[in-house]
Amino acid sequence: MTPASPAGSASGTQQARCDAILLASFGGPEGQDDVIPFLRNVTRGRGIPDERLEEVATHYRANGGVSPINEQNRRLKAALEAELAEREIELPVYWGNRNWDPYFADTFRQMHQDGHRRVLVLVTSAYVGYSSNDQYLEDFDRTLAETGLEGELELVKVREFFHDKAFTRPNAEFLGAGIDDVRAQLVADGRDGEPIKVLFVTHSIPTAAAEKQGPERIRELFGTDVYTAQHQAVADHLMDEVPQAEGLAHQVVFQSRSGDPRTPWLEPDINDQIAEDAAAFGGVVVMPFGFVSDHMEVMWDLDTEAKETAEEHGMAFHRAPTTGVHPAFVSGLVDIMGEYLRGEDGEPRTSGEQTVAGDWSDLTGDGGWGTLRQGEAS
Structure with a gap:
């Protein structure tokens, strides 16, 4: 071609x-019998045994394999x-x-x-x-x-299209609604006025892979790798665009790291950051703006693990939608x-x-x- x-x-x-x-x-996958064959496809060439894949498969199996x-x-x-x-x-x-x-x-x-x-x-x-x-x-x-x-x-x-209206306008709508929801939760709990933080979350990647991506001018402008810089630019834009976000803290965080734990991946992990923020913030808005549709990593890492972390620390929690349709x-x-x-x-x-x-x-x-x-x- x-x-x-x-x-x-x-x-x-x-x-x-x-x-x-x-x-x-x-x-x-769209059924229990699909899960392991699907994970084999995803990890093809990495030599990962089915026993390891079955550990990840539990996330899919909890949702009927779909x-x-x-x-x-x-x-x-x-x-x-x-x-x-x-x-x-x-x-x-x-x-x-x-x-x-x-x-x-x-x-x-x-x-x-x-x-x-x-x-x-x-x-x-x-x-x-x-x-x-x-x-x-x-x-x-x-x-x-x-x-x-x-x-x-x-x-x-x-x-x-991360920088296009197609992507930013729905996410701006989701951000405003998420802030409103967390504020309403805090009011209902008698905690009106407690600070809220917005966590913009995307998939982590190996640090070495992130550092390879150019061009240099982007790294110099943002002071970070280009993968993170794209996300940081969108997060900053959304915070500027949404009136409810004025004065709120925000941060780009990561989810779904995998592989050898000795290999550095982009951090901080969303669960670690929620735990760290619990002493200073009463609620958190989680924006899965690294994705355009829900999938298992969004459902498991955010709707299950991140939500549980927030609940364990007494924080109001809202997971925004992905752009979807x-x-x-x-x-x-x-x-x-x-x-x-x-x-x-x-x-x-x-x-x-x-x-x-x-x-x-x-x-x-x-x-x-x-x-x-x-x-x-x-």
Whole structure:
């Protein structure tokens, strides 16, 4: 496959119009028999025995072996189809996963069989990082090779959108509602006026992986690794945008670290931070803004463990929703996809709106697929 050029560097040759959209996601099990095979897929190549996987499987088994992510993706696909139809954009939407059915290979074959040759890809990850961006791109290349579709199927990946209104506006709404809820809990407990803290939580990654990500100008500007800087910029923006947040403390924290405990990962862990904050704050608003949909790690790490930690320390607790199928999220995603879809006049159908200040171009800086977060479609 020859990837499309980044925006602003297209060649003079006329490119074919995108003729389909692929919603690309992580995938999750949908029954008890799926859990271990799914976890084997996720950890493929790491040599992790089933005994270790079964420890993680308990989180899924407590929920009937079902992760909510696949159903969330079905709902998101349907919502995108409805929004596209409303705008009279006649493109079919397909869905494929990295780690569970429907797998990329099956979806790629189906798209090709249906006659599609240039596909716009929307990955369900707002931020730029290895697991949220580059690993998908590697999977796309590998799948095209395995299916024999190299040169037959071209993929154009939609840019990251953590800094776009599609992502920030629903989260601003969730933040305001969460603060209101925690304040109401404190009033009901006769603790009106006790301070509240907002914890913006995302998935932890190995420190070494975070430190590899460029560009240097972002590290210099924020004084931290680029992965954290993206999240910090969104957190700061949301606190500035939401009136209820004025004067409140906030912090970016992490969840779901795994692997060898001797390997440094980004900290602090959300549970450690809640315990540390208990003496100074009466309540906590947890914003899972590292994710666009609920899945097992959100349900277990936040709805179970973090909530229990807060309760043990007598803190009011609110876990905000993920963007899911919020109308502003769906509409905003179609706006962003419109940047790659040309109308009859040759102009983009729609355009996203950056709301988080800063130049976030070329975030990965590795010179390869990883920098290609956006291609140009005509």
